[in-house]
Amino acid sequence: MTSELSTSLDEIRRAVAALCRDFDGSYWQGCERAERYPEEFVSAMTKAGWLGALIPEEYGGSGLSLREACVILEEVNRSGANGASCHAQMYTMGSVLNHGSEAQKRKYLPRIADGSLRLQAFGVTEPDAGSNTLKIKTFAKRVPGGYVINGQKVWTSRYLQSHMYLLIARTTPYEEVKKKTEGLTLFLVDIAKAGASLKSTPIKTMLNHHTNQVFIDNLEVTDDDRIGEEGKGFTYLVDSLNSERLLVASESLGDGKWFVENASRYATDRIVFDRPIGANQGVQFPIAKAHMNLQAAELMRDRAADLFDAGKPCGPESNMAKYLTSEAAWEAAEAAMIAFGGNGVAVEYNVERKWKEARLFRIAPISNNLVLAQVAQHVLGMPRSY
Ligand SMILES: Cc1cc2nc3c(=O)[nH]c(=O)nc-3n(C[C@H](O)[C@H](O)[C@H](O)COP(=O)(O)OP(=O)(O)OC[C@H]3O[C@@H](n4cnc5c(N)ncnc54)[C@H](O)[C@@H]3O)c2cc1C
Known part of the structure; x- marks a missing residue:
């Protein structure tokens, strides 16, 4: 250290x-x-x-x-x-x-x-299941001493920059489990060892995010490659999601602060109609509003992280922090676009790049609609929508 x-x-x-x-x-x-x-x-x-x-x-x-x-x-x-x-x-x-x-x-x-081993690739999302992780089809069939896995993942980011691939697969078909959350298992796969059983194709996106489709064809893994018990992978996944949500929320928070700081500076320096554009309420108010919403979202991020560090339940708080920070960052991105005018889309100013990066966090790692649905159902006790 x-x-x-x-x-x-x-x-x-x-x-x-x-x-x-x-x-x-x-x-x-x-x-x-x-x-x-x-x-x-x-x-x-x-x-x-x-x-x-x-x-x-x-x-x-x-x-x-x-x-x-x-x-x-x-x-x-x-x-x-x-x-x-x-x-x-x-x-x-x-x-x-x-x-x-x-x-x-x-x-x-x-x-x-x-850093001698990179575990950057995490394969949850599948083309047909989307946000409904419980409906994934990638299947790990039991064989003596291990499993043979077949299926397909989409949006596996940094697959080509990883040595290991954390993969979730069904070990009991969806139709045969008592509880929908059962029957999924986590595996830690050595990508080099997997050889031709794993093939990937890059997905071209609007931002520089190295993400891929991964095709899994008769991938042999041993019992030693399984994380924890068979069938409990979804519980393990949910368990680790709080830290993921809060780290991503923190990136959104950082993005938002970058937009506010750069937009305030630009709006103060840029003179049009013989005065700084930042003197106009149409330019300064959106920046001020975004700043306030970021400050509020930061409190939720801190609260959720403190609960996590104290070993207390923090699922709803982590989800809310992810939602609030990514929405506040997006509001800040829009305020920066207003302030920068044409320069907002000029690569030289970095606003368009950060704007694309900030937008992603309203979709991934969980879409904000799904956060709203979870808060409605689990916090407010409203009927289930998914
Ligand atoms: C650049 C990028 C990188 C990613 N990296 C990874 C990764 O490394 N590993 C990984 O496993 N996944 C990764 N993902 C996948 C990401 O987690 C999913 O894109 C996300 O969870 C949404 O799933 P989906 O795209 O299939 O959308 P869908 O589930 O098809 O949903 C489409 C839209 O419908 C809405 N919707 C669906 N159901 C409901 C509902 N019940 N109520 C309200 N709205 C609903 C969603 O909110 C969304 O707006 C990545 C995605 C992107 C774009």
């Missing part, structure tokens, strides 16, 4: 911001132009120990709290960088940490912490 990792949140912010200064807007524009993975940035984050933040010290990580890990990604995105390029290295290991065997923890966690 580097000394900066053991200090206060402010010091984490300062250290992360200093690292990110080496990767300015032109770096990110260059990556996007070439559709290139930001390898140098991810390596720098790994080397500084930030991506091993949530791995306990006994397994080689920094053993930071979730609140501290949230601040890392918030600051990354606030600087104008894109934390989505490496955020999964921080949280995907949660299933191994919380539900893996001691042997799996000793084998994988220290190497994930030092």
Whole structure:
């Protein structure tokens, strides 16, 4: 653990911001132009120990709290960088940490912490199931000593930048389980070992997000590749989602702050009709409103992270934080677009790039409609819509 990792949140912010200064807007524009993975940035984050933040010290990580890990990604995105390029290295290991065997923890966690092993790929979503994870069709058939898996995943991000692939598959058909959440199992797959059983094709998207379809054809895995018990994968998944939601919420928060800070500065400097455009209420009010909503969303993020760190239930709070931060960031993105006028769509100013990145978090890792449905059902006790 580097000394900066053991200090206060402010010091984490300062250290992360200093690292990110080496990767300015032109770096990110260059990556996007070439559709290139930001390898140098991810390596720098790994080397500084930030991506091993949530791995306990006994397994080689920094053993930071979730609140501290949230601040890392918030600051990354606030600087104008894109934390989505490496955020999964921080949280995907949660299933191994919380539900893996001691042997799996000793084998994988220290190497994930030092970056020699990348576990960035997480295969949940399937073309026919979409948001309805319980309806996935990828199936792991029991054979002596292990399983043979067949199926298809979509939107597996950073698959080509990963050594390991965390995969969820059905081990009992949907129609045969007593409870819909049963019968799903988590596997940790070594991509190189899988060889031709795993094939991927990239999905071209509006942003520089390295995401893929993955075709699984007679993939053989052993019992040692299974995380936890057979049939309990969905429970394990739900368990690790709170940290994912809150880390992504923090990226949205960082995006929102980037928009507000840059829009305020631009609106103060840019003179039209002989006065700063920021003197006009049509320009300044949307920025002020976005700022207030970001501040409020931050309180929910902090509350949820504190509950998580205290080991208390925080599902609704994590979902609400994800919703509120991504909506506030999107509001800030729109306010920045207004302030920057034509320059909002000029690549040079980075607003259009951040605008695309901020928009993604209203869709993934869970669409905001689904958050509304869950809050309506589970918090307010209203009828189920899905
Ligand atoms: C760039 C990118 C990266 C991603 N990375 C990963 C990854 O690494 N691993 C992974 O497993 N997945 C990943 N995803 C998938 C992501 O989690 C899904 O896109 C998301 O959960 C929504 O699922 P869907 O796209 O199938 O939409 P659908 O489920 O088809 O939904 C389409 C629309 O209908 C709405 N809708 C559906 N049902 C309801 C309902 N009951 N009530 C109200 N509205 C509803 C949704 O909110 C959405 O707006 C990624 C997606 C993107 C775009």
